[in-house]
Amino acid sequence: MRAFSASLERLIEQFESLPGIGHKTAQRLAFYVLELPDEAARAFADAILDAKSAVRQCSVCFNLSDSMVCPICDSPERDTATICVVSDPRDVAALERTHEYHGRYHVLHGVISPMNHIGPDDLRIKELVARVAAGGISEVIMATDPNTEGEATAMYVSRLLRPFDVKITRLAYGVPVGGHLEYADEITLLRALDGRREF
Amino acid sequence: MRAFSASLERLIEQFESLPGIGHKTAQRLAFYVLELPDEAARAFADAILDAKSAVRQCSVCFNLSDSMVCPICDSPERDTATICVVSDPRDVAALERTHEYHGRYHVLHGVISPMNHIGPDDLRIKELVARVAAGGISEVIMATDPNTEGEATAMYVSRLLRPFDVKITRLAYGVPVGGHLEYADEITLLRALDGRREF
Numbered sequence: 001m002r003a004f005s006a007s008l009e010r011l012i013e014q015f016e017s018l019p020g021i022g023h024k025t026a027q028r029l030a031f032y033v034l035e036l037p038d039e040a041a042r043a044f045a046d047a048i049l050d051a052k053s054a055v056r057q058c059s060v061c062f063n064l065s066d067s068m069v070c071p072i073c074d075s076p077e078r079d080t081a082t083i084c085v086v087s088d089p090r091d092v093a094a095l096e097r098t099h100e101y102h103g104r105y106h107v108l109h110g111v112i113s114p115m116n117h118i119g120p121d122d123l124r125i126k127e128l129v130a131r132v133a134a135g136g137i138s139e140v141i142m143a144t145d146p147n148t149e150g151e152a153t154a155m156y157v158s159r160l161l162r163p164f165d166v167k168i169t170r171l172a173y174g175v176p177v178g179g180h181l182e183y184a185d186e187i188t189l190l191r192a193l194d195g196r197r198e199f
Numbered sequence: 200m201r202a203f204s205a206s207l208e209r210l211i212e213q214f215e216s217l218p219g220i221g222h223k224t225a226q227r228l229a230f231y232v233l234e235l236p237d238e239a240a241r242a243f244a245d246a247i248l249d250a251k252s253a254v255r256q257c258s259v260c261f262n263l264s265d266s267m268v269c270p271i272c273d274s275p276e277r278d279t280a281t282i283c284v285v286s287d288p289r290d291v292a293a294l295e296r297t298h299e300y301h302g303r304y305h306v307l308h309g310v311i312s313p314m315n316h317i318g319p320d321d322l323r324i325k326e327l328v329a330r331v332a333a334g335g336i337s338e339v340i341m342a343t344d345p346n347t348e349g350e351a352t353a354m355y356v357s358r359l360l361r362p363f364d365v366k367i368t369r370l371a372y373g374v375p376v377g378g379h380l381e382y383a384d385e386i387t388l389l390r391a392l393d394g395r396r397e398f
Contacts, residue, residue, distance in 0.1 A: 004262075004263055004288065004291075004292060005250075005253065005254050005263050005264045005265040005266075005269070006265055007246070007249045007250045007253040007254055007265050008250050008254050008263055008265075010246045010249065010250070011246045011247060011249075011250040013246075014242065014243045014246040014247075018228050018231060018232075019227065019228070019231055020224065020227070021228075025219065027289065027292075028218065028219070029217050029218070029220075030250065031288075031289070032217060032218055033217075033247055033250065033251070034250055034251065034254060034263075036251075038251060041247055041248065041251040042248065042251075043213065044213045044247055045244035045245070045247040045248050046244070047206070047209045047210045047212075047213040048210060048213075048232055048240055048243055048244040048247075049240065049241065049244050050206045050209065050210075051204075051206045051207050051209070051210040051229065051232065051233055052232070052233065052235075052237060052240040052241075054204065054206040055204050055206055055207050055233055063203075064203055064204050064207055064233075065204045066204040066205055066206050066207075067204075070204070089203065089230075090226065090230070092203075093203060093226075
């Protein structure tokens with residue numbers, strides 16, 4: 001026999017359908033929501049619907065945005081001559097947290113992955129080429145993930161951009177700050193040695 | 200500068216306000232919801248609002264229910280002469296998963312806890328006494344949590360029920376099935392020895 005009310009069980013199921021949320025956690029979250037004040041529960045529901053209806057891709061950089069042009073592309077304070085190429089909107093968030101990058105972005109929305117049937121045409125690559133071709137860009141920083149697919153994508157994109165008069169760079173490889181040297185893998189150590197700098 | 204759209208950040212904040220959900224997980228969940236089909240996202244939002252508006256306490260046992268009387272109290276197949284007393288609706292769910300209990304429940308909605316200023320009048324205790332006083336009950340099983348507050352509450356409730364012609368029992372203490380004996384604490388082992396049964 002169903003132990004809870006049908007509507008509570010539906011809410012538990014909804015939470016359980018989220019990635020990484022098991023049954024116990026789903027139950028805990030559903031009970032928490034049930035005990036929220038009415039307006040807080042409504043705010044949660046509204047946030048889901050608002051995000052679904054309002055969020056689109058910026059028409060310039062394809063980062064997620066509520067407006068046609070995202071706040072970063074729209075800002076007069078950002079350096080319009082520099083584009084940092086990332087594979088995912090979450091990478092924009094990570095880079096923004098450094099507070100040290102003042103250029104614009106270009107979000108590819110994935111990486112080239114033949115295994116997953118994702119080719120260059122499935123990504124925002126031709127839009128990047130068009131941005132560079134339109135002129136006014138001095139540097140493109142490749143900041144795809146430091147793994148095989150990310151590297152291959154960066155390689156592919158940089159080859160397409162080579163005809164244009166633009167500097168193409170990529171993020172430095174090396175040992176992560178705050179880590180332990182002994183846990184770094186050989187490839188990372190090799191790259192850190194290669195990229196060593198004078199004190 | 201805000202890296203995401205305002206509505207996406209609001210959704211991340213909503214997930215982050217849930218217990219046990221950190222920023223990274225909230226971000227992951229928000230992106231997942233954003234990629235859901237429209238109707239799935241709407242179903243999620245509706246499940247929150249429905250649960251908030253529909254869920255109430257059963258007028259008989261105070262378990263959570265969509266109707267005045269919950270399916271368990273309403274069922275002609277359940278033994279109406281047995282009441283299992285628990286502190287929380289989640290305990291009903293746990294006991295129902297055994298598929299072996301066929302009586303009804305009574306949910307106290309908490310335990311007596313002087314530290315947290317929760318006294319007997321804050322719980323559904325007088326409603327339980329009224330159910331037993333109304334007659335037709337042969338056994339009351341105390342199934343509050345096996346800790347100090349749960350025990351004290353069970354003790355208090357059972358004392359109130361003593362004047363009535365009703366058998367009062369409680370769940371057996373012992374070593375949990377599937378555990379290792381060496382990890383059992385002394386009190387549990389003592390209770391398991393006390394409650395030993397013939398093979």
